[in-house]
Amino acid sequence: MSNASLSPENATLQFLRSLRHPTRLLVAISGGSDSTGLLIALHQALRDNSFPHVTLTAATIDHALRGNSAAEAEDVARLCARLGIPHRIRRWHGEKPATGISAAARNARYRLLADAAVELGATLILTAHTAEDQAETIAMRAARSDDHGAAGLAGMADAVLYDRRIWIARPLLACRRADIRRLLSDSGTGWIDDPSNTDTRYERVRTRQTFAGTGLPALDPQPAARRLALSARAADRLRSHAKAIAGAVLQIAPAGLAEPDDDLRHALGAAIATVGGRVHGPGRDSMDRVMAFLRRPPGGQLTSGRTVLAHGRDGLFVLRENRGILPLAIAPGEVGLWDDRFDIANLSDQLLTVEGDGDSPKLVGHLPPGLARLARKGLPRVSRGDDGQPVAPHEARISARIAPYDLFLPRFDLQLADAMATIFGRDGYLPPPF
Incomplete structure (x- = not known):
């Protein structure tokens, strides 16, 4: 995405036209302006039956972290009832962790949304991430990395496969929040302001406040395109040169190591994460050591990401390190x-x-x-x-289990994930419906 942004109406129409087959959508709506705007934009686009193969449902996740969250969820339910949209409220029950609450809430939210999708018969979940959310995500990742080519600087993917079972799409990634609120005002629809959105204890809020003073930066589409191409090339390398042994060891033939470039680096990051049972591959410094190890003549071993890498005349073997293996x-x-x-x-x-x-x-x-x-x-x-x-x-x-992809698979890495699944004897991942 560049400086040019889409109106929520146009972004919604583009998204609906991209759907390949009959689809029942589930909008994740909190009651905030972004998600309410997504719901209204979809409702307006669908009400004249221009997309007869598309139907609409909604769900609200009550995280039970604030005293009035239940009442807010009921307000959303009333809005959906007025619009004739089937709606469910799902509450995050149980004790909440003392630390890591944001990550825990995110995991609970997507689990409950996926369950609601099953109940409502939905085949695709939609979330209302915006251009502001994308810019904040990229800025926060950039602040934590000195690698200007890091894959994470591609930002959020336009779609993510959750738990191998349902895709979550983000139709408003090219839309500005001000335009979404204009749509709501024009339709006479209000929204809820979450007080956590101004709580400076959160990194995202601090980043957002910085942008309020400097303006939203231009978002370059090239990092996303580069990441997609990089993952495709890494997938090709693994398909051509890698195999699994006993479902636990990955072997890359010598020909697959001949050019220790960024493609190999990306493929190895995914391989180490899979064999080590990690959601993320090794960090930059660790991968630098791995690549330096492979540039030397065959011989010796190296540990990285709970794995042992053994480089010999038969290529590279990646296997689980013998520590921390619990019953x-x-x-x-x-x-x-x-x-x-x-x-x-x-x-x-x-x-x-x-x-x-x-x-x-x-x-x-x-x-x-x-x-x-x-x-x-x-x-x-x-x-x-x-x-x-x-x-x-x-x-x-x-x-x-393909640890880096089985729970959250960004569409950037679909080809790489499919290659890894094939190597380890798993079924391929669900293709996106658009």
């Missing part, structure tokens, strides 16, 4: 996430225990003996709780 108990009928790397479903009627030091015949002949021993430490061994005996194949289902 997990899984009740009958439940699914547990072990070591952030394997989803394990208990299909039996007994408690199952998962520990390291598993085994696989696929390790024999595919890894040097020393690496095979280390790899076993990172393989799951599933046993019955009553007698400690290994489970039969029908008693547990084990699947590799």
